[in-house]
Amino acid sequence: VADGLMQSGKDWMRRPIEFNHVKMTNNPQLEEKHMVFVQSLHKYTPFVEIFDEQQRNIRWQRLDIASFITVTAYQNNAVSQLKKYYNKYAKGQYNKSVEQQASLKRPPSSPLGPPPQVPPPSFPATPYQASPTQPSLF
Structure with a gap:
């Protein structure tokens, strides 16, 4: 189900499954669309359920590679x-x-010169890909 609508397998195969619209919060008072309540310092593993047209569950798949632990700091x-x-x-x-x-x-006349610029961080494509010049994040 995507945005409350049942979709066929053909629809799901057209594009990757994304969770860009999902926001996680540890505040149980917030009840916005696409909001998921999580507790800090807990491990979560997303899963996908597949149903047939009669809405019978035919497959349940854990996405272990997408497991994460929530933190607040x-x-x-x-x-x-x-x-x-x-x-x-x-x-x-x-x-x-x-x-x-x-x-x-x-000021330009300062003997210290301008302050350093803050560039966007550069990280490997995934936290698990380390290079010789850049250590893994984990």
Whole structure:
């Protein structure tokens, strides 16, 4: 079911399954569309259920590769920057840090020169792909 509508297998095969519209929260008071309540420091594993046209369950598949543990704060600055950069709900936090850096501008005559720019973080395509110059995030 996508947006409350039953879809055929042919429809599902046209494009990848995405969860871009899902927002997780640890606040049980929030009841917005596409909101999923989770508890911090718990492990979650998404799954897909497949039904036939009579709505009988014919397949249930865990997506173990997509398992995750929820947290409310990051101790690793690189992970924190990664979340702020790629999570549209955390964009405000990333923009605040960039604005704070920009507000530290020094006059051109300053012997210290301009403050360093805050570039977007660069990370491997997935946290599991480490390169010789860039360690894995985990």
